[in-house]
Amino acid sequence: MILVVKPQWKAAIDFKWIRDNKDAVALNIKNRNSNANLELVLELHEKMLAVQKEVERLRAERNAVANKMKGKLEISERQKLIEEGKNLKEGLATLEEDLVKLTDELQLEAQCIPNLTHPLVPIGGEDSSTVRKMAGTPRDFGFLVKDHLQLGKELDLFDFDAAAEVSGSKFYYLKNEAVMLEMALVNWTLSEVMKKGFTPLTTPELVRSSVVEKCGFQPRGDNTQVYSIEGSDQCLIGTAEIPVGGIHMDAILAETQLPLKYVAYSHCFRTEAGAAGTATRGLYRVHQFSKVEMFVLCRPEESESYHEELIKIEEDLFSALGLHYKTLDMASGDLGAPAYRKFDVEAWMPGLGRYGEISSASNCIDYQSRRLGIRYRPSEPTPAPPKKGKGSLAPTQFVHTLNATACAVPRMIVCLLENYQQEDGSVIIPGPLRAFMGGLELITPKST
Amino acid sequence: MGLQCYFGGTTIQTLKLAAIPASSRFILKPISKTLVLNPFSRHNYVICPQRNPFKLLVRALSATAVQTAPITESLDNKVVKPQWKAAIDFKWIRDNKDAVALNIKNRNSNANLELVLELHEKMLAVQKEVERLRAERNAVANKMKGKLEISERQKLIEEGKNLKEGLATLEEDLVKLTDELQLEAQCIPNLTHPLVPIGGEDSSTVRKMAGTPRDFGFLVKDHLQLGKELDLFDFDAAAEVSGSKFYYLKNEAVMLEMALVNWTLSEVMKKGFTPLTTPELVRSSVVEKCGFQPRGDNTQVYSIEGSDQCLIGTAEIPVGGIHMDAILAETQLPLKYVAYSHCFRTEAGAAGTATRGLYRVHQFSKVEMFVLCRPEESESYHEELIKIEEDLFSALGLHYKTLDMASGDLGAPAYRKFDVEAWMPGLGRYGEISSASNCIDYQSRRLGIRYRPSEPTPAPPKKGKGSLAPTQFVHTLNATACAVPRMIVCLLENYQQEDGSVIIPGPLRAFMGGLELITPKST
Numbered sequence: 001m002i003l004v005v006k007p008q009w010k011a012a013i014d015f016k017w018i019r020d021n022k023d024a025v026a027l028n029i030k031n032r033n034s035n036a037n038l039e040l041v042l043e044l045h046e047k048m049l050a051v052q053k054e055v056e057r058l059r060a061e062r063n064a065v066a067n068k069m070k071g072k073l074e075i076s077e078r079q080k081l082i083e084e085g086k087n088l089k090e091g092l093a094t095l096e097e098d099l100v101k102l103t104d105e106l107q108l109e110a111q112c113i114p115n116l117t118h119p120l121v122p123i124g125g126e127d128s129s130t131v132r133k134m135a136g137t138p139r140d141f142g143f144l145v146k147d148h149l150q151l152g153k154e155l156d157l158f159d160f161d162a163a164a165e166v167s168g169s170k171f172y173y174l175k176n177e178a179v180m181l182e183m184a185l186v187n188w189t190l191s192e193v194m195k196k197g198f199t200p201l202t203t204p205e206l207v208r209s210s211v212v213e214k215c216g217f218q219p220r221g222d223n224t225q226v227y228s229i230e231g232s233d234q235c236l237i238g239t240a241e242i243p244v245g246g247i248h249m250d251a252i253l254a255e256t257q258l259p260l261k262y263v264a265y266s267h268c269f270r271t272e273a274g275a276a277g278t279a280t281r282g283l284y285r286v287h288q289f290s291k292v293e294m295f296v297l298c299r300p301e302e303s304e305s306y307h308e309e310l311i312k313i314e315e316d317l318f319s320a321l322g323l324h325y326k327t328l329d330m331a332s333g334d335l336g337a338p339a340y341r342k343f344d345v346e347a348w349m350p351g352l353g354r355y356g357e358i359s360s361a362s363n364c365i366d367y368q369s370r371r372l373g374i375r376y377r378p379s380e381p382t383p384a385p386p387k388k389g390k391g392s393l394a395p396t397q398f399v400h401t402l403n404a405t406a407c408a409v410p411r412m413i414v415c416l417l418e419n420y421q422q423e424d425g426s427v428i429i430p431g432p433l434r435a436f437m438g439g440l441e442l443i444t445p446k447s448t
Numbered sequence: 449m450g451l452q453c454y455f456g457g458t459t460i461q462t463l464k465l466a467a468i469p470a471s472s473r474f475i476l477k478p479i480s481k482t483l484v485l486n487p488f489s490r491h492n493y494v495i496c497p498q499r500n501p502f503k504l505l506v507r508a509l510s511a512t513a514v515q516t517a518p519i520t521e522s523l524d525n526k527v528v529k530p531q532w533k534a535a536i537d538f539k540w541i542r543d544n545k546d547a548v549a550l551n552i553k554n555r556n557s558n559a560n561l562e563l564v565l566e567l568h569e570k571m572l573a574v575q576k577e578v579e580r581l582r583a584e585r586n587a588v589a590n591k592m593k594g595k596l597e598i599s600e601r602q603k604l605i606e607e608g609k610n611l612k613e614g615l616a617t618l619e620e621d622l623v624k625l626t627d628e629l630q631l632e633a634q635c636i637p638n639l640t641h642p643l644v645p646i647g648g649e650d651s652s653t654v655r656k657m658a659g660t661p662r663d664f665g666f667l668v669k670d671h672l673q674l675g676k677e678l679d680l681f682d683f684d685a686a687a688e689v690s691g692s693k694f695y696y697l698k699n700e701a702v703m704l705e706m707a708l709v710n711w712t713l714s715e716v717m718k719k720g721f722t723p724l725t726t727p728e729l730v731r732s733s734v735v736e737k738c739g740f741q742p743r744g745d746n747t748q749v750y751s752i753e754g755s756d757q758c759l760i761g762t763a764e765i766p767v768g769g770i771h772m773d774a775i776l777a778e779t780q781l782p783l784k785y786v787a788y789s790h791c792f793r794t795e796a797g798a799a800g801t802a803t804r805g806l807y808r809v810h811q812f813s814k815v816e817m818f819v820l821c822r823p824e825e826s827e828s829y830h831e832e833l834i835k836i837e838e839d840l841f842s843a844l845g846l847h848y849k850t851l852d853m854a855s856g857d858l859g860a861p862a863y864r865k866f867d868v869e870a871w872m873p874g875l876g877r878y879g880e881i882s883s884a885s886n887c888i889d890y891q892s893r894r895l896g897i898r899y900r901p902s903e904p905t906p907a908p909p910k911k912g913k914g915s916l917a918p919t920q921f922v923h924t925l926n927a928t929a930c931a932v933p934r935m936i937v938c939l940l941e942n943y944q945q946e947d948g949s950v951i952i953p954g955p956l957r958a959f960m961g962g963l964e965l966i967t968p969k970s971t
Contacts, residue, residue, distance in 0.1 A: 168757070201702060
């Protein structure tokens with residue numbers, strides 16, 4: 001017997017649309033290397049509809065029987081009706097149980113179906129991602145460059161060894177100017193994004209696991225990126241996208257409230273299970289870090305333009321810091337379930353000798369809002385003749401959601417240290433950050 | 449909606465590198481027993497991860513809410529093996545048992561001194577016996593080296609075998625005794641400074657009173673109402689997303705948090721403290737070594753599923769761990785750190801009116817000071833730390849009192865503790881905003897932090913290599929420079945105006961782009 005796990009929550013999936021567009025959905029599942037079982041979803045949906053219909057039919061019959069029993073009846077007739085009513089009730093109970101099981105199973109299978117894909121997204125694996133923009137050029141050093149770990153050691157900026165004893169690998173202490181650099185990056189980024197009309201937030205870093213799932217992540221399972229709290233349904237967040245996404249859960253917003261634009265500062269925690277290889281040294285891949293995240297809720301017809309706005313904000317920030325980077329339009333196989341389209345920014349990291357991801361901007365259209373239950377009511381209902389009394393309300397629609405990294409601090413520190421190092425071992429602080437560091441212009445080696 | 453204020457060019461002028469001394473190192477600070485956010489510290493902050501093996505180890509360290517049976521009363525009489533050993537001076541305890549017993553009583557501790565002394569005696573006896581048997585076994589082994597008759601050799605082999613078995617059993621007993629002794633002894637609270645008032649929290653004395661309560665002339669609002677009207681927090685959404693006692697900060701409250709952290713770091717750095725950020729996930733053994741108890745009912749500690757890690761309740765813990773098992777050079781001392789981190793507390797067992805809004809929350813930002821120093825200097829550093837705190841609070845214009853906490857309210861690690869309580873007009877009483885503890889060698893004996901004095905005791909000049917002075921345990925201290933939510937409560941409630949706006953204290957304005965006033969938003 002297959003035990004169907006009861007889903008904690010239900011996504012408002014448009015099954016009819018999926019059925020009517022099954023070929024496109026199937027192709028999309030394939031392009032995204034997803035495990036979703038479309039055939040099973042359609043099958044379960046059919047079964048569910050059939051059982052639902054039968055349940056309704058039996059209910060109608062039971063009501064009819066109940067009505068008949070209201071009148072004056074002979075004892076034998078009444079007895080027969082009672083018998084019939086009882087059979088119907090039992091049959092109904094079984095069917096209703098089946099219906100619940102089917103609905104649950106359908107929900108679980110359907111939640112696996114990834115988001116649609118923007119028509120301009122390149123189809124294929126990560127090598128198919130295309131370059132949207134290239135900014136700056138790699139710096140020509142003229143001396144042997146050091147990586148951030150070596151610079152950090154010489155400038156007494158981090159301690160990974162003590163952290164390994166206290167907490168484990170991939171943890172670290174920031175020290176001295178690195179602390180000031182982290183504060184400056186966060187403060188400056190918040191300040192710049194606020195100027196663009198985003199509401200600043202700090203968020204809880206412990207959230208219910210259901211919220212994590214509704215955002216499109218999977219907290220349970222092998223190689224999960226999510227830390228769970230013992231004896232609780234809470235998890236640590238891997239990104240502020242999750243608690244911010246949860247703010248308007250199960251709400252109906254007024255159209256005039258949109259767009260809602262948030263910029264959130266939080267710590268983030270990731271297990272990094274399954275991440276191996278050279279790109280795990282130092283600050284490049286860590287279990288805990290500070291991040292400033294942008295999150296937008298908007299009307300469907302505007303999400304594409306907000307996606308452009310978000311990537312522009314990111315690019316302006318990175319250009320202001322003097323970084324050399326490229327913006328990629330991520331291929332279908334590299335999107336991840338929630339994103340309709342995703343732009344990643346990879347900055348040149350001379351110590352690593354390659355580009356490394358420093359940010360990601362995704363348009364999730366209605367994938368998250370269908371799970372989080374975030375709707376809005378358009379102000380103007382569809383044109384109709386004037387009515388007397390109360391006007392009719394337009395039906396609600398799902399908002400579109402977008403998220404984008406404004407600043408992932410450790411990766412930025414890697415970039416700044418490696419790109420701005422001098423031959424004498426000091427590191428120049430980029431112009432925009434100096435005011436946030438008390439005017440400091442240079443990080444210099446300490447006298448020992 | 450969107451704030452037009454932003455951090456301007458005058459932000460953080462004072463974060464000058466000149467303040468960072470060349471010899472800055474991580475200094476382990478004594479772990480303050482009391483969590484700053486726990487004004488009703490009837491029970492000490494016991495951080496206990498919910499890990500099974502040490503369930504029985506959880507012993508209330510002076511008047512804690514965690515009351516569990518001592519290890520020896522376990523159902524199956526199995527002694528749990530301690531993960532680590534504290535370098536406890538048993539000889540000293542034995543020689544001063546009356547003072548230790550009185551101290552245990554004064555601190556409302558559950559420690560079982562009689563049992564500790566008893567186990568110690570037994571352990572010494574078994575140890576002696578073990579050494580005796582080892583000597584005999586060595587003697588037998590030596591005899592067997594020579595030329596012997598077969599019958600003699602046979603006898604010796606027999607004897608050697610018996611000795612070996614007897615030794616194995618005794619050594620096993622020794623290990624068990626040592627473990628049990630360790631577990632019981634770890635419960636003994638720190639000594640108490642002679643000037644500490646003896647008694648419960650009502651016996652705490654006032655060291656200093658600064659400022660006076662503001663005379664408002666209008667009906668004051670509490671921070672929750674101000675926050676709602678000024679659109680500064682959201683507790684409702686957080687309750688849905690995370691649970692009660694979680695919150696989002698919004699708009700100027702975000703700027704206020706950043707300003708408080710930046711300004712505090714800046715001010716404390718000027719005093720020669722090395723700034724740090726720390727891991728917020730640590731191994732549970734480190735939590736214990738700092739004097740907290742992660743496992744047990746009503747633990748304040750969140751544990752990670754499937755791991756030996758916990759979330760920190762204070763940066764004292766990861767900073768304390770930096771120099772674990774190290775021998776520092778005397779010239780490295782003092783080590784003075786100021787650490788910024790998020791802190792997480794379950795607040796299990798905390799009930800009543802003082803749980804509204806930002807006063808008691810599960811997650812918050814805090815700037816913590818931690819000092820490692822030579823024993824003869826800890827008292828003066830304790831004075832230095834409390835002075836730094838008082839200067840910070842005075843600079844923000846707060847009205848507060850500094851208390852010398854009574855023996856029953858100290859918590860196991862502290863030798864002496866000063867708490868600062870600020871006037872919160874919305875609450876209508878004083879609320880704890882910080883705590884400064886001198887833990888002397890309590891934490892260093894557990895964390896294994898020693899130093900080697902530069903000058904060995906005077907002795908006639910030797911040829912060749914000079915002799916090294918024996919190592920000693922450092923003293924550790926910790927003090928809250930800024931616990932953000934409580935500060936936000938203070939600032940909002942004290943600086944509110946009749947029209948509903950809130951004045952921003954002078955020192956913070958530069959860190960908020962020059963913002964002087966938080967005003968109600970147009971709806």
